[in-house]
Amino acid sequence: MIKNNLSVRFITISVEEAGQRIDNFLIMRLKNVPKSMIYRIVRKGEVRVNKKRVKPEYKLQNHDELRIPPVQIADNEQPLISARLEKVAALNDAVLYEDDYLLILNKPAGTAVHGGSGLSFGVIEGLRALRPNALFLELVHRLDRDTSGVLLIAKKHSALRSLHTQLRTKGIQKDYLALVRSKWKSNIKTVSAPLLKNIITSGERIVRVHKDGKPSETHFKVEERFTLATLVRASPVTGRTHQIRVHAQYAGHPIAFDDRYGDINFDQRLKGCGLHRLFLHAVALCFNHPGSGETLRIEAPLDVSLRQCLLYLRAYHKYPHA
Incomplete structure (x- = not known):
């Protein structure tokens, strides 16, 4: 077994982090941990919020105390980050705009915006691998896999909320x-x-x-x-x-x-x-x-x-x- 995060961690949720789902928060924090394992530790109650069990869709609140357990990853579960990096490194060249709030890409055709449906990773997983120190990276909207062009990614939860409001109000x-x-x-x-x-x-x-x-x-x-x-x-x-x-x-x-x-x-x-x-x-x-x-x-x-x-x-x- 290869062991990561060998001790229990306690995190107090800040105003900036509040409002996001706990599964998305853990995916960002535990970058090398498979999603299946993250959902498993939440489902088993090993992840606690204010000493209570929560569901993956629970939205974190300001001042919540989050308990993250030690995580063990078997050799055959290690994500192939190094193999992916060669493919996703091109994403750095696709950046159209970036500041403290936003990262905007010219998404290549044929690249999914996120993993799933038989795909191990997509743009968002690639960016998180390329930028391991980023605390928050979330898609604002989506493009079909075969569609290219402008793709908007939020670097702060406040930015995500603002842009989602603009989407809802057709702004x-x-x-x-x-x-x-x-x-x-x-x-x-x-x-x-x-x-x-x-x-x-x-x-x-x-x-x-x-x-x-x-x-x-x-x-x-x-x-x-x-x-x-x-x-x-x-x-x-x-x-x-x-x-x-x-x-x-x-x-x-x-x-x-x-x-x-x-x-x-x-x-x-x-x-x-x-x-x-x-x-x-x-x-x-x-x-x-x-x-x-x-x-x-x-x-x-x-x-x-x-x-x-x-x-x-x-x-x-x-x-x-x-």
Whole structure:
């Protein structure tokens, strides 16, 4: 056995730490401990708050006294941090902005924002491994694994609360670029269609327009036209799972190389562009800074594969001007 944290620790929760779930707090504090073990010691009552057992969803309060027991990790449970570091080190190069409150990335396509669903780790686990001294790193929002672009991470619990409030009150403006099938009509500026989320037998999430779904709204604006496709700017008003992808499909314009809601024939016609990933990119985020209150707009440049795709379309499928 390899032993870590060989003595009981007692931590008094500060105002800054208050309000977060105890499981998330422990995941941040016990960085090399598998999540399964953290949930096990909470479930068994080895973790105590004010000398009482708590559930993983318990939200810590100011001045709570937290007892963390000694933790033993077997050799075969040691997380492969060193193996992961090579892959996640690129995240340092993806940082668009950082201060005491925020860390903002240009998330690469193909990287999940967090572990789960068969994935051992994602962006947030990678950042925590790269920054072992950071006391707080939490996702403010999420991007699909295949979507690239601006991803907002809070470095203080107060920042997380502020930004979540802005999300709930629609105070954060999100803009995406998507390449969609055929000619998008300029007069279609808004798609309002309720979205219902289903989990299929494989565990994947499939979303569809359905009258029993949650109200959902996305604004669309034509950015550039090609003979085969249209580059649109999509700005979701609500934040439903796969919202832009499903609303684009519902409007008759599925996004290029969307393996869930796309059109294989459309993708085949685009094969010359060399792209093999979903053409959906979170290009900009505008919000009030949780510390200063000033309006902050962060933009994320397109990656090489998306830029090359557009160059190909401009060269070989340029839309004739009227």
